[in-house]
Amino acid sequence: MAKVAFLGLGVMGYPMARHLKEKGGHEVTVYNRTSAKAEKWVAENGGRAAATPAEAAEGQDYVFACVGNDDDLRQVTLGDQGAFSAMTKGSIFIDNTTASAEVARELYASARERGIGFIDAPVSGGQAGAENGVLTVMCGGDQDIFDRARPIIESFARMVGHMGPAGAGQLTKMVNQICIGGLLQGLSEALHFGKKAGLDIEKVVDVISKGAAGSWQMENRHKTMNEGKYDFGFAIDWMRKDLAICLDEADRNGAKLPVTALIDQFYKDVQQLGGGRWDTSALLARLEK
Template structure:
């Protein structure tokens, strides 16, 4: 059992912190900007809550963050009352936010300057993966620190890998989002084409999902896409945030991402028709409008 702090109890962080408490058996203290969510968490899982990130992190062996973006992350880590004000020497800061590689490298340096350690550890698997403790976790940092943190991360993961030095986890998550964007657009166009051709989409998917066209998106999203249901899952707003990070990094490293840039624009079209909180599979709605 370790002493753990978890900062950020959104749709991902809430169940992830729960797995650390229940499955991992750790002594967990949580912080959330909206205090009522922290109260809901302690009512459900036990543990403790704290009024600031710094107070949650004091005396913790591992401090997890799972917040919205780079600015939120800097606020809860190096800002006033942030976790690095109080983290003890040798403690590990593990960031599950999908953020930039730049902020990951900055936090690695900031943690080291305080005598602590840092792992960037963005996740993939969505809300269902978080709730079921089956997330894929892509890590960047020092190997010895990763090996120390991995048994704790395992509480909410089915796959945990060290991708390289600080920032490598975030870069790997960018590749994850690049691949998802292209696959979802292809699936949306395929279903749209099949409907226009008068085919039974369920029969079509039942056959082609067993071949080279098969994917997680096809298996898990084709039914709701065919039904025009999108009020769940990974929100378009979040995907655009992620793709914005991807495209900024691509401009810096010279990578050419024409399909990713195009799909990002398509998600902008979905936002324009009111789909900000729809699942990312709502690219089909844009074609059927």
């Protein structure tokens, strides 16, 4: 059993912290910007709520974070009452936020100066993956630190991979989001075409999902897309944040992402339809408006 803190109890962090306690058997302290959420988590799961990131991190072996963006991450680590100020030498900070590779490298360097390990470890699998403890975790950082952190991360994951040095986890997550955007646009156009052609979409998907066109998105999203149901899942607002990170990184490294840039604008169109909180599969709604 390890002493663990978790900072950020959103739709992902809330169940991830629960798995650390229930499945991992660890002693968990939680912090959330809205303290009522932390108190609710403790009432349901036990453990302890802290008033600040520093208080949560003090004396812990591992500190996890899953917050909104680069600025939020800097605030809970380096800000007033940030976690880094209270962590002891030899402890490890594991960041599950989807953020930039730039901030991952920045925090890795800051942590190293303090004698703290740092792993950037964004996740894929959505809310369902977090609830069921079957996330995919993409990690960047030093191999020895990753080896120590991996058994703890596995409390809420079915796949944990070391992708390279600091920032490599975030870069891998960018690859993941680029793939998802392209797949969903292709699936949206295919379903739209099939409907216009008068085909039975369920029959079509039952056949083509067993061939080269098959994908997780097709298997898990075609039915709700066909029914025009999008009020669940990974929100378009979040996806646009992630795609902005991808496009910014591409500007730095020289990668060409013409389709990703176009799909980002398609998501903007869906936001303007009032679908900012709809699932990313709502690209079809843009075609059917």
